[in-house]
Amino acid sequence: MGWLGPAEMEALRLSLRVSFWATLITLPLGVFVAYALARWRFPGRQVLNGLVHLPLILPPVVTGYLLLLTFGIQGPLGKPLSELGIVFAFRWTGAALAAGIMAFPLMVRAIRLSIEAVDPKLEQAGATLGASRLLVFGTVTLPMILPGVIAGAILAFAKAMGEFGATITFVSNIPGQTQTLPSAVYAFLQVPGGEAAATRLVIISIVIAMSALFLSEYVGRRVARRVAGS
Amino acid sequence: MGWLGPAEMEALRLSLRVSFWATLITLPLGVFVAYALARWRFPGRQVLNGLVHLPLILPPVVTGYLLLLTFGIQGPLGKPLSELGIVFAFRWTGAALAAGIMAFPLMVRAIRLSIEAVDPKLEQAGATLGASRLLVFGTVTLPMILPGVIAGAILAFAKAMGEFGATITFVSNIPGQTQTLPSAVYAFLQVPGGEAAATRLVIISIVIAMSALFLSEYVGRRVARRVAGS
Amino acid sequence: MSLSVQLQHQLPGMALNLDFDAPSGVTVLFGRSGSGKTTVVNAVAGLLRPTAGRVVVDDWVLFDTDQGIWLPPHRRRLGYIFQEGRLFPHLTVRQNLNYGRWFAPRGAQRESPDRVIEMLGIGHLLGRRPAMLSGGEKQRVAIGRALLACPRLILADEPLAALDDARKAEILPYFERLRDEVSVPILYVTHSAAEVARLATSVVALQDGRVVRHGPASDVLADPSVAPAGVRAVGAVLQVRVAAHHDDGLSELNAGGAQLFLPRIPHRIGEELRIRIPAQEVILSNKPPEGLSALNVLSGEVDAIRAGEGPGAIVSVRTPAGIVLARVTRRSVAALELQQGSTCYTVIKTVALAPQDVGGRVRAP
């Protein structure tokens, strides 16, 4: 990648790191929330569902601003967390938080649809064979929804790679800390003649996201084939 | 809604119109593409898959810019289309195009997961009973994936309601023509003292999107219950 | 109408390679679990595309690798009763039943839905969805769905396995009627000797994807070495005519001049029937028996004695009614001094001639 400047390499590395961790950390939570929404009836279920979808509905800037107010240094969550040593403001962790939150609805939707497609009769069969709820989840539900989980994770990763509005509003653009690929692209597009540089970065984004996509297709298909037995 | 000015009412109406048509028009295409990706093997399948996901990966500004270049008045597609009387540039139709394209990956993913969960054995049963492929799709597959289609459509609608980056880049922010709710929010956020107005608009977005969401939950659940028979 | 099937296909763990021509009527596919029955049925249905082969119903080529013909399933006009039901979960029972009718060509011969629903006893379920049905109810709806599709070929994969005997007895005559009156060719998978005996025009016995025995039902049933359900299902099939219905609940049959009594059957006087006499229900005597509760005694001459591996032997006796088979012990063969040509009497219990062994006439294959 000789044609990438050091700053651009930095942005690329950072974007990968941010998206990776955003996906990885939100994944278990996403599975849990998707399961709860798909299988449990509890008061506040609709509220949770709405909350999960909020980042999708809100303009990203607004999400970023709300994050800033909540997880900023002075924020009601940011302050106590920073005393515990968990700082989001102006850190790549904040970028990951923003990306994770923006990608969360997509992930949850995908996983939830998969869970709803699992025949509860198979879970019942697991239970009669002595597996507790959690074990049934781990041995029956989870393996069966794996294609959906993978799809959800990749969707989230792709979204995280492209996320910009919420990230820059929340953690701004600090080269090496929070300057992700999309921020760099945005910056190039602001100035006349920046298109060439922007194109280069966009191509890189595409290549990465497509690779992730193909990989997920491949893995998802293998898993699905195992289940379908064709 | 006495507390909404006429310009804001205009933006709200436009957003609803744009999102509605964006969803409605892309839905059949989304179902078709999802079906093709889920059930057919053809050369270029992965390319199609990548293409569908592109808007998710690209920063919205880039998508908008590409749309501007392609569907603009001078664009390679925009020019011939405009001779046919189909103009996207700086029209609400362009906003709908942008919203539809941005929402497309979400819609396709949701529908595709549902299709993959339909047991092909049921489709086979339909075929043995004399239904052609298309009729099997209409009488077996489609009714069974309805919850997923609804989920996909609502996700797309919500996304379209919140879409901003691509829209403003492609069709600008012309009140009454292309100024959707998020564009209006953006404009308010760019000037001192605009926060109150922005907040108002954001709340309206949330209310609408949440209503759509609850409606979809309700409908989806009814459909699912019919199928599961519980 | 006849059915001709010729298939080659490789499955993981099994190679399918078979070839049979079945006359009109019901062809029973028979074989142990995993012998390839469902695979054959799927190939006939077009759900599986075999490497090579040919499937012809009458003169209608459904599939032929040589001619490059392969009709897709929906153009084969099938009524496939799947081994696992496969009801449409999103449709009510009524809609499931009507599904095939929606797509049947206008001119197709139509069954009366009311009659089928009545026979299957699913009238009270019409508004429900499959998830709310019991196992047997599902299977009955699946049968109804296939029958109502106005099929030109019926594929039935263990259609009655999940049903109780009473229900079976209600449904079996319906398949007979399809065979005899409507003359729809039927490919029928079953493990039940009673069903084989009653329905089969010809039997194809499969083993590991190959045909190990194939012939008219009466031949296969008479052969202890391949009889579908083992030696206990061996029996003779006699052509008889209904002679009279008596007041004490018995029906009288004329079998080549000889009388046979059995519990009342619904058939009209003069109707021709075929009746299966299980070999193990027949007792032999070397003198005219007296004082026995059994009402049916046919005298005849021993035609052959086939001793099997075990303690038993199958004795064929040529009686005026036709060949009757008796399964007795070799010890009895010795005690009664039976040998080819001896005169002997076959004693058949009246009640052993159960209605389930009596079927409508089958034209000679």
Add this chain to the structure above:
Amino acid sequence: MSLSVQLQHQLPGMALNLDFDAPSGVTVLFGRSGSGKTTVVNAVAGLLRPTAGRVVVDDWVLFDTDQGIWLPPHRRRLGYIFQEGRLFPHLTVRQNLNYGRWFAPRGAQRESPDRVIEMLGIGHLLGRRPAMLSGGEKQRVAIGRALLACPRLILADEPLAALDDARKAEILPYFERLRDEVSVPILYVTHSAAEVARLATSVVALQDGRVVRHGPASDVLADPSVAPAGVRAVGAVLQVRVAAHHDDGLSELNAGGAQLFLPRIPHRIGEELRIRIPAQEVILSNKPPEGLSALNVLSGEVDAIRAGEGPGAIVSVRTPAGIVLARVTRRSVAALELQQGSTCYTVIKTVALAPQDVGGRVRAP
């Protein structure tokens, strides 16, 4: 161990309201399709939570609305063989079989997987996934999975319906062994008279969600009005001891002093068995029969004559071996001048005593 079930539940279209106490052994649930059998089994398994009721296995309360006890399914230690298989599609056959074992408590009595796999004939399938199995193969794996879960209670919902007779004959003894040696209580749904006769300790007949008849297997089987598979399944059950195995392939049994011959059975000499004698296989004679191929003749005295609705009657004959039932026509009853107290001879074909009607000893309920 005993099983006590008491349930009230409302299903759309059917109210379940039943109450039965079953002794240790196999309790067969029997009834027409849709009568509520699977629903009862599901309630015992904890998959359905009835409105009210109580389920107790021995002293172990699984469910009791009064005491507010409801054990979740995974704590009931079940081996549930579902009517529809329900194999885990993402696991191989081997993993499916092992599934229950992963969660069984350490100390649980373990079946040998090899033995179960051998019996079910699924050794060659271990690496496959369920989608690549035939219908019968799936069902066999489902049986294996339940048996290998080290269950304290087995629920079997028509476990053998999809299997051929030969395979059934291989699996049935295994259930007998569970019943007799391991003494796991078994709730068993079947439509097969042979299975009822062979396995059932007690029979619960359901109709529309209610118990219409309940009692020891031998009583229920002897009663033509409720016998599981209709009048053809009526039969007597005799307690016998294996006396000898003869060279000509016959085994000799001692039934209360009388001799009975039947094709060779695998049981050891001296072993106690129960043997079902189907009423319709018994011929009556009013003189000592001569020259008949049937080797078994028990003389006795008519105990009762029950005439049914049809042309038949069930005659109970008190013989040294016990009560033997014979199903004959009323015409024969008249012809033989049978009445209570008459002396008569019951003639039973050797080959009619089929191995499938012979089971290991069942302790008196």
Add this chain to the structure above:
Amino acid sequence: RAESVLVFAAASLKTALDAIAPGFEAETGHEVTVSYAASSVLARQIQAGAPAELFISANENWMDVLQTEGLVESASRVDLLGNGLVLIGAPGSDRAEIEAGFDLTTRLGGGYLAMALVDAVPAGVYGKAALQGLGLWNDVQGQVAQTDNVRAALALVAAGAAPLGIVYRSDARAEDRVGVVGTIPAEFHPPIIYPAALTLSATPGAQAFLTYLQSDTAQAEFLRQGFSLPEG
């Protein structure tokens, strides 16, 4: 004849133009529609044939590009407005004179300086130039938090996430959660100019509006919003 005029204007002008346009409409009967977005976005749209009649940019670069490409009437181009940069901090911050050697680093105290993107967004470009002019850039450049627009930089300070920020004077004025620490002297950065020009499709109505924007009424409103008038 009443006309409908489509104006493309930098988003930061929204408040001012929304206040001015009704006066013009009442006076002339023309109808003004303004599309507010980032200057870069609007300029690209004009390149792609947008039906805008009047373009008001927040910086000169994009106007220069359009002019070079012949997409605007060179003759109509005017420097409509000017603006100034201020250093902002928490409300009630001590005011200070900003000059060479200003101890920005100390005041930041390890925190971040909020600015718009320093290489892309006009406010950021001007701000960076000013800091370079003041000789402070090298010290603070590792501590600059850049946002995609200047209002987001303001928000960072308003939310207390960043102790200090550099924004337009016009932005700082209306936000009471920030206080102005000091004005950055104009000599340290290139003149901040909002150029305006008519496009090739401009109608007389657009011409009239451009003229109106230079009227005293309009300019009074601009001044009230914190803008300045360009010298000359």
